[in-house]
Amino acid sequence: MNAIEIKGLCKSFKDFQIDHVDLTLPGGCVVGLVGENGAGKSTTIKLILNMLFKDSGSITVLGKDNAKELDSVKEEIGVVFDESYFPPSLNPGQLGNVLKHLYKTWDDKQYRDYLAKFGLPLKKTIGKLSRGMKMKLSIIAAMSHHPKLLLLDEATSGLDPVVRDDILDMLNDFTRDEEHSVLISSHIVSDLEKICDYIAFMHKGKLVLFEEKDRLIEQYGVVHCTKEELDQIDAQAVIGRKIGSYGAEAIVLKTAVPKGMLSYPIDIEKLFIFMIKERE
């Protein structure tokens, strides 16, 4: 069963719209939702969680219609936002006591073990924790009720590399269980490259690409050539280009690269930057 299925999702605002987004999170997989600031990543996640109501389209979460039946699967969904959404006057110990009564599957022992493992003090108020500690607390809270699906919205933004690495390790542990699925949105593409199975690119409210990460890296390469050489490559095979005074750099389908021209391996970050610039 797919953890999330989105079909024809539309939502309009005054100056922005989510435009016919189709996205699937296969069960047991990790999908990275990538896009520049304002691409619609957070909006899409809020639409999945029914925090915003869609104009049209369908969204199912763990097999349930998110508009009518989401409450029945909320026990199995863990959510992590871009900052701490907990009352700053509480401490982690008190937060555990509160969440224990909100989730039937709450595992208090696991929660406290995680707190000890990641060095989070039980009695220090959440308002006084550092940003990294708050994010770790958010993730611990999201994982301590044995969810099957984790939704993370810019959970690593603004964090230093060490904390980001810790958080990615936590997610890696979570995804070892094949029944666990993760949808993680970020504009820090290098984080997503480490853990994602699928990459979904969003740009100005549209989903421009949804592909397996390994296939993307296999299929596409970077070429360095002159502008004239670039013009010889099938335009459809070029998904992004940069033309400067000294030559051109482009991301192309490897099968379309002419003989004699070398293509180099890409990383997802470069792919993302080129795709966005091509569309601008």
Added chain:
Amino acid sequence: MKGLLLNDWYALKRPATLLKMAAFIIMIVVIAFFGTSPDDSTLEECRTFVACFSLMSVVVMMSFLSADEVSKWQQYYVNTPASRHAYVSEKYLLGLVMSALFSLFLSLPSLVLMLRQGSFEMKEYLLSLVLAFAVPLITVSLVFPFSLRFGTSKGAACFLIIFMVIMGALAALTVLSALFTGESKLVDFFFKTDSSVMALCVLAAAAVCFGLSWPISFAAFRHRQY
């Protein structure tokens, strides 16, 4: 609902909150013992004091709602298995409890005045209790649906508009009745009606407002988007 009550209980136990409540209680006690004079003060003045100051308990109730919004706990909460119904019910229950607690303190000036004048009347004391209990309930009943639907700042703005319209209408009624009949039935009702009748009327108004507001708030919060 247990989790929500626990969350608000922890918020209440914060030293800053306890200090503010202690300051409020001390102020009431000082007014009760030093602000009333057995020779000059009247029970009508005490009723006015109760009606005005009981609005402060609304401020406390609204602060629970706005704290949830500012910390974004409300947004986190709607993603837990607990229902939006439970959130609304917990806030209304908290409103009831806070109103009851505040009414005990706010009726203190009336009690002290009556004891000092040597004319304690249970009816008058009950009227003070009822006023202190009912006025915040009526206010909360008007504010909560807007605050739960649009957020506390917009909700407060909506309430102010409604409050001004109601006060304006009452003032107009008072002036017009005084102009045409030579007497103000509204002022007479507030200051001259038998205490038990007035207490019943106010309690009935509060019960109706509260009872109607609760399901309206359910519907309002169900349609809240973030």
